[in-house]
Every structure is written in structure tokens, then in C-alpha cells.
Amino acid sequence: MDATVRVVAAPPQRPRRGWRLAAFVRDRAAVAASVLLGLVVLASIAAPWLSAHGPYEADNLLRYAPPGTPGHLLGTDQQGRDEVARLLWGGRVSLMVGIVPTLCASAIGLALGMLAGMLSGFVDQVIMRTLDVLFAFPIVLFAIAFAGAMTPGIGTEILAITVVLIPYVGRLARTATLGVMAMPFIEAARAAGGSPLAIARRYVFPNVLSPIIVYATTLMGLMIVVGSGLSFLGLGVQPPTADWGAMVADGRVVLRRAPHVTIIPGIAILAVSLAFNFIGDGLRDALDPRTGRRAG
Amino acid sequence: MSRFLLSRLLAVIPVMFGVSVVVFLLMQIAPGDVATALLGPQATEQAKQELRHTLGLDKPLPVQYGRWLARTGEGDLGVSIATQRPVASLVLPRFLNTLLLTVASLFLAILIGYPTGLFAALRAQTVFDRSTTGLTLLLGSTPPFWLGLILVLLFALRLRWLPVSGMYDMAGDGGLADLLRHLILPAVTTALGPAAIITRMVRSSVREALAKPHVRVARAKGLARRTLLRRHVILNALPPVVTITGLQLGYLLGGALLTEVVFDWPGLGSLLYDSITARDLPVVQGTTLLVGLCFVLVNIIVDMLNVVLDPRLQEG
Numbered sequence: 001m002d003a004t005v006r007v008v009a010a011p012p013q014r015p016r017r018g019w020r021l022a023a024f025v026r027d028r029a030a031v032a033a034s035v036l037l038g039l040v041v042l043a044s045i046a047a048p049w050l051s052a053h054g055p056y057e058a059d060n061l062l063r064y065a066p067p068g069t070p071g072h073l074l075g076t077d078q079q080g081r082d083e084v085a086r087l088l089w090g091g092r093v094s095l096m097v098g099i100v101p102t103l104c105a106s107a108i109g110l111a112l113g114m115l116a117g118m119l120s121g122f123v124d125q126v127i128m129r130t131l132d133v134l135f136a137f138p139i140v141l142f143a144i145a146f147a148g149a150m151t152p153g154i155g156t157e158i159l160a161i162t163v164v165l166i167p168y169v170g171r172l173a174r175t176a177t178l179g180v181m182a183m184p185f186i187e188a189a190r191a192a193g194g195s196p197l198a199i200a201r202r203y204v205f206p207n208v209l210s211p212i213i214v215y216a217t218t219l220m221g222l223m224i225v226v227g228s229g230l231s232f233l234g235l236g237v238q239p240p241t242a243d244w245g246a247m248v249a250d251g252r253v254v255l256r257r258a259p260h261v262t263i264i265p266g267i268a269i270l271a272v273s274l275a276f277n278f279i280g281d282g283l284r285d286a287l288d289p290r291t292g293r294r295a296g
Numbered sequence: 297m298s299r300f301l302l303s304r305l306l307a308v309i310p311v312m313f314g315v316s317v318v319v320f321l322l323m324q325i326a327p328g329d330v331a332t333a334l335l336g337p338q339a340t341e342q343a344k345q346e347l348r349h350t351l352g353l354d355k356p357l358p359v360q361y362g363r364w365l366a367r368t369g370e371g372d373l374g375v376s377i378a379t380q381r382p383v384a385s386l387v388l389p390r391f392l393n394t395l396l397l398t399v400a401s402l403f404l405a406i407l408i409g410y411p412t413g414l415f416a417a418l419r420a421q422t423v424f425d426r427s428t429t430g431l432t433l434l435l436g437s438t439p440p441f442w443l444g445l446i447l448v449l450l451f452a453l454r455l456r457w458l459p460v461s462g463m464y465d466m467a468g469d470g471g472l473a474d475l476l477r478h479l480i481l482p483a484v485t486t487a488l489g490p491a492a493i494i495t496r497m498v499r500s501s502v503r504e505a506l507a508k509p510h511v512r513v514a515r516a517k518g519l520a521r522r523t524l525l526r527r528h529v530i531l532n533a534l535p536p537v538v539t540i541t542g543l544q545l546g547y548l549l550g551g552a553l554l555t556e557v558v559f560d561w562p563g564l565g566s567l568l569y570d571s572i573t574a575r576d577l578p579v580v581q582g583t584t585l586l587v588g589l590c591f592v593l594v595n596i597i598v599d600m601l602n603v604v605l606d607p608r609l610q611e612g
Contacts, residue, residue, distance in 0.1 A: 133314030136592045137584075138550030145319075145584040148572035149326040225439045229554055232441050233569060248442050252558075255445060256453050266442035273437035 023286035030282020033275035040272055044091035053082035055089035055242045064258040077247075077261045078254045087268060090242035093154065094269065097227035097236065097243070098220050098276075101158045105165035106216040112166070113173020114204060117181060118196065128174065131167035139164050143226060147235035157236035161223055172215055176208040210287040214280055221276030228269050244269050301600050308596050315588045316368070320361050323581045333377055333575065368585070374578035378571065383582040386567065391586060393463065394563035397486065397552045400479055402545055404487035405494055410537075412491075413498025414530075420503060428499070432492035440551050444485035444558040451481060461560040482559040486551045490544035497540040501533040508532065535606040542598025546591045553587075 024030060043050060052071070059080035067075040067083070074083035116127040134142070146160040180186065180203065189199050228245030230236045237243045239250075244265040251262030330353060331344040348354050352363055367374070373383035416428045452460040459465065463478050505511065511528050519528075553565030560566060564583050571579035 129310065129314070132311060133318055136311050136315050136595075137318070137588050138546045138591050140550035140553060141584060141587050141591075144553065144568060144572070145322055145580060148568070148580055149322050149577070151327055221437060225437065228439055229441055232439075233554070233557060233572075235572070245439070245441075248439070248445065252445055255449055259449050262442070262445050262449070266439060266446070269439050269442065270434075270437050273439075274433065277433065277437060 021286070024282050027282040027285060029278045033278035033282070037272065037275040037279065040091060040268075040275075041095060043088055044095055047085070047088035047092065051082065051085040051088050053085040055081065055085045056240050057081060057085070064254065064261075066258070067260050067264075074264055075258070075260050077250055078258065083261070083264055086242040086247055087244070087265060090244050090247055090265065091268070093237050093241065093243040094224060094228060094231075094245065095272070097154070097157055097161065097231070098224035098272070101161035101227075102165060102216050102220045102223050104158075104162045106169050106212055106219075108162075109166045109169025110173045110208065110212050113170045113175075114177050114200060114208060116170070117174040117177025118200060118204065124174075127170070131170045134163070134167040135171075137164075140226065140229065143230055144233065144235065147230055152235050152238060154237050154241075157227060157230050160230065160235075161227060164226075165219060165223070168219070169212060169215065173208055173212060176211050177204055180204050180207045214284045214287060217276055217283055218280035221273040221280065224269055224273045224276065300603065304596060304599055304603075308592060311592055312589060315592060316365060316585065317361070319581055319585045319588060320364055322584065323577050324357065326577055328575065330577070333577075373582035373585075376571075376576055376579050378574045378576040378579070383578050386579060387564065387582050387586055390562060390564050390567045390583075393561065394549070394552055394556070394565065397479070397482055397556065397561055397563055398545070398548050400483040401486035401490070401548050401552065402541075404483055405491040405544060405548070406541065408487070408491040409494030410498055413495040414502055416495070417499045417502035417506065425499075428495065432496050435488050435492035438489065440485055440489055441554050441558050443488065444481070444555055447481050447485055448558075461558075463562055482552075482555050482561050485558070486548055486555045489551065490547055493547075494537070494541060494544060498533070498537050501536045502529060505529045505532040535602050538602055538605060539598060542594060542601070545594050545598070549587060549591060549594075 047055075059076065059082075061080070062069070062072065062076050063078055063080040065072050065076040065080070067073065069075055072082050072084070074087065076082055077086070112127050112131070116124040137145075143160045143164050146163060147156050150156045150159075186199060186203060189203055194202070227236065228243070228248070231243045231245030232249045234246075234249065237246060239246065247265035248262055248269075251258070251260075251265070255262055329344070330351065331347045332339065335343055335347060345354075352360055355363075371384055373387065375381070376383055376386055379386065412428055416425045419425050448460055451458045458481055459478050461478075464474050465478075506529055508528075511524065511532075514524050514528050552561075552563065553568060555561065556563045556565030557569045564587060568580060568583045571577075571583070
């Protein structure tokens with residue numbers, strides 16, 4: 001959240017796009033992470049073409065096959081289902097659970113934060129005090145309780161994570177909006193007769209957007225982990241649908257006999273979450289040139 | 297200062313009120329009918345109507361909330377649907393176990409994070425510093441439930457040093473040594489993520505403090521390194537570190553919920569998990585309320601501690 005402070009002080013001039021891209025490309029970790037993430041996304045989309053087996057296709061004669069078994073590169077689980085196939089199909093669900101709620105929460109949080117920051121007074125108080133209350137719950141507890149109170153399923157999981165994230169994005173958006181509103185160019189726009197809506201669209205939104213993008217990228221990494229935790233608890237997708245968290249839960253039962261069933265999906269979660277973090281770091285440096293390379 | 301602290305304490309009341317509203321509403325959105333859940337699917341419509349009337353479920357929501365709040369205030373959290381026991385009597389012993397796990401994890405996270413962060417800051421850009429940074433990034437992205445299973449695989453199943461799950465051995469004497477052996481893996485699992493975050497925070501605030509002009513002056517003056525660190529660097533670096541540690545306590549409380557399921561630790565997390573599986577909503581409600589209120593309290597204590605450490609914050 002140190003991005004808040006930096007962004008508030010960011011100069012309001014129109015960003016030079018080419019320059020920003022150059023800064024991102026110079027960050028080797030961020031580029032490598034983007035490539036990795038791109039490959040994972042593509043592989044998940046292309047799951048039906050990439051894997052020789054279906055995700056539910058069980059080979060009863062080949063249960064607990066270790067990685068390297070011919071025809072099953074990463075082995076099979078306790079039902080004889082191919083790990084590669086489940087990993088690829090599971091990626092669809094896991095990525096969706098990490099990305100979709102973050103996007104939804106970012107949009108809603110951005111709108112609420114800008115509203116609170118621009119209107120101040122009563123509206124600000126109502127929005128922020130409400131968000132404060134949601135803020136009062138540990139993120140995992142609220143997601144568990146919310147998902148637990150409803151019927152389990154992917155919709156519930158996405159909704160639970162969205163609700164949990166809104167206060168986080170909302171707070172950041174409000175702080176950033178307040179920073180922009182204090183800038184002289186806002187006063188100038190007002191003096192020139194700009195309507196609040198026009199000011200919001202032309203001046204506030206573009207300036208508030210970049211910290212939200214950076215924050216949302218990091219959040220996606222975190223939510224891949226939180227979402228897989230909900231699936232691990234059985235609050236998300238239901239069996240036999242594959243999902244990386246649910247796959248870890250499957251493996252837990254056969255941890256002694258076939259540890260690869262647990263280990264492999266966990267590495268996938270870890271790698272994707274890490275990739276989002278590196279991309280977030282790279283974006284932060286690229287979108288706010290004044291911070292330069294990470295100083296700390 | 298005491299007036300300031302009092303005002304902060306009073307500010308908790310609306311938040312706690314809000315927390316109670318959210319927990320109450322959470323149970324309202326739950327699908328399924330309480331009367332059917334209590335009486336079973338064979339119950340007649342009339343019996344269900346009567347039960348709804350006795351429970352006050354036919355009253356408008358604000359009235360229901362008011363009654364619920366009044367009862368909760370008296371310590372009556374309702375009756376568990378699955379076990380027919382008062383929720384309070386189920387939740388409290390579990391709460392102590394969760395507290396034990398959380399405090400042990402916090403202790404561990406501090407024990408790892410503070411010295412590592414300090415050392416990394418003092419040896420900036422060395423191999424130690426770089427590998428610490430890399431490791432903290434890695435741990436920050438590791439799913440804790442998965443980490444727990446990997447630790448079980450290594451230390452319990454393969455090396456057989458530690459027990460797989462539970463709090464005491466069935467055949468054991470139930471003594472402190474047995475408890476500690478069972479505590480190690482869950483505590484490490486819960487602590488590593490927060491330890492990584494604390495390490496990073498300690499490192500960056502110590503580096504920031506080291507760069508302050510008064511530290512340079514003190515150094516130029518020839519102040520002994522030890523005194524310099526103690527009096528000028530650590531004291532200055534402390535407030536953000538305390539804040540982040542406090543935030544981690546909340547995170548630990550949430551993380552412990554998941555760890556408990558992995559290790560069958562008999563705390564609130566496994567209770568919450570079991571009651572969600574059994575759709576025992578009164579227990580879910582009681583647990584959520586209790587953890588939520590604890591989180592609010594922890595945050596306010598951290599806030600106050602910060603003001604004590606850095607009186608300048610009072611003006612803000």
C-alpha cells in the first residue's frame with residue numbers, strides 16, 4: 001500500500017506511453033513473469049487440444065502413477081485421472097477465481113473511492129464507514145463465512161472474494177482521488193467551468209487508474225492463493241471439477257502414498273501468484289517513473 | 297494522551313456495531329429455512345409456522361436483529377443445530393486453542409522476522425540480503441494450506457519427527473511436551489507467510505531510519521554502533537513495524553483458520569469448517585462474530601501502542 005503515497009504525489013501530466021513500456025520491458029523479472037503467466041493462460045484456454053486425456057477420465061488400472069509414467073507426464077491421482085489434464089483444466093477455474101473477482105472489485109472499489117473522494121462530506125462518511133466495517137474482518141474469515149453461508153460453487157466463490165476486496169480497493173481509490181483533487185489543475189478545470197462529471201472523467205479517473213492497476217495486479221496474485229484456499233475447503237467448485245486448490249485437497253488424502261498429487265497443483269498456485277507479484281512490481285516502477293528502480 | 301486513547305476506544309463502538317450487523321445479515325442471505333433445518337424435512341407446515349413464531353423469525357428484520365443483539369450481549373449465541381448444545385459452550389474452548397496457535401505463530405513470526413529484517417538492512421545488497429528478499433517473495437506467494445501439507449510430508453510422514461495432526465497423542469499423557477510437539481508444524485505453517493511480510497517491513501524501515509540525518513550525525517560523532525542502533529535506528533523504525541505486526545496478528549487469526557483444517561487442530565477454524573459442512577449456521581455466526589470482534593480489538597490495541605511509541609501521531 002506504499003503505492004498510495006507515491007501515486008498521490010505523482011505529477012498530473014499525460015503519461016508518455018512508449019516510455020512506460022520501455023521501463024516495464026527493462027524489468028527482466030516482470031517480463032519473465034508476464035511470459036510465464038501468458039503461457040499458463042494460453043495453456044488453460046487450449047486445454048482440450050493440449051492434453052491427451054480429459055480431466056474426468058479415470059484409468060482404474062493406473063492409479064497413483066508417479067510423474068514420468070509413459071502417457072502421464074505428471075502422473076495420475078487416486079482415481080487414475082491424468083495430472084496434466086487436471087492441471088490444465090483446473091487452471092481455467094483457478095485463474096478465473098483469481099482474476100474475475102479482482103476485476104469486479106476494482107471497478108466497484110474505484111467507483112466508490114472516487115465518489116467518496118470527490119463528493120466528501122456525508123457521502124464520503126457513509127461509504128467509508130461501511131467499508132470500514134467490511135475491513136474489520138480478516139479477509140480469509142469473511143470469505144469463508146460468506147462462501148459458507150451460501151451454496152458452495154464457483155459463483156459463490158467469486159462473489160465472496162469480490163465483496164472481500166471492495167474495501168481494499170475503495171480505500172486506495174479514495175486516497176488517490178483526494179490527492180488528485182488537491183492538485184492545481186483541478187482548480188483550473190473548475191474555474192474553466194468543467195462539470196464534476198467531466199472532471200471525474202478527464203482528470204481524476206486517468207490519474208487514479210494507475211495505482212489501482214498496480215494494486216489489482218498484486219491482488220490477483222493474492223486472490224489466486226485465497227481462492228484456492230476456499231476451493232481447498234470445499235467452498236468453491238464441487239468435485240469432480242478440477243481446480244488447483246481442490247486438487248491439493250484431493251492429494252491430502254493420499255499424501256503418504258502419492259505426494260505428487262498434492263505437490264504439483266501447489267507449485268502451479270505458487271508460480272502464478274509469484275508471477276502476478278513480479279508483474280505488479282514491474283508495473284509500479286513503469287507507471288510511476290519517479291520511483292525508479294526499487295529503492296528499498 | 298489518556299483522552300486520546302479514550303476517544304480511539306470509543307471509535308470502536310460503531311465498528312463493532314457494524315460487524316454485528318454484517319454477521320447478522322450474513323446469516324440472512326444463507327439459503328435454506330431455519331425451521332426446516334431444526335424440525336427436519338418431515339415436519340408439517342403448521343409446526344414450522346409455530347416454530348418460526350416462537351423463534352421470532354416472522355418479525356421484521358430490524359426487530360430480529362435487535363433481539364439477536366440483546367441475546368448475544370448476554371452471551372447467548374444460540375443453539376447449535378447439529379449438536380443441540382449452546383454455541384457459546386462450543387466456541388469458547390475452541391477459541392482458546394485458536395488463541396494458543398495464533399499467539400505461538402505470532403511469536404515465531406516475530407522471532408524470525410525482526411532479526412532477519414534487521415540483519416538484511418544492515419547488510420544491504422549482500423548475498424544474505426538478496427536471498428532474504430527472494431525467500432520472502434516466495435513465501436508471500438505460497439498457499440499456507442499447501443505449505444502445511446508439504447511440512448507434514450517432510451517432517452511427519454518421511455522423517456517421523458513430529459505428529460501429523462491433532463493437539464495431543466491418543467496414548468499420550470496430555471502434558472505440555474506433547475502439546476508443544478503437536479504445536480510446532482501448525483505454528484510454523486501459519487507463521488511463515490507473516491514472518492516474510494514482517495521481515496520486509498523491518499528491513500525497509502530500518503534502512504529508512506539509517507538514512508535519516510540524525511543517524512548520520514550520530515555516526516559522524518563516533519557513537520558506538522550498538523548505542524546508535526538501539527537509540528536512534530531501532531526506536532525510529534519501530535512504529536511502522538508495530539503496525540504491520542499488528543496487522544499480521546489479524547492475518548494470523550485468519551490463516552490459523554485454514555491451518556487448523558489441515559492439521560485437525562481443534563480450534564475455531566476447524567469448528568467453522570465442520571459447521572459449514574454441516575450447515576450449522578448458528579455456530580458459523582457465533583464463530584464469525586467472535587473472530588471479527590477480536591480482530592477489531594487487536595487493531596485498536598495496535599493503534600494505541602503506536603501512539604505510545606510515537607506521540608507525534610496524536611496530532612494526526
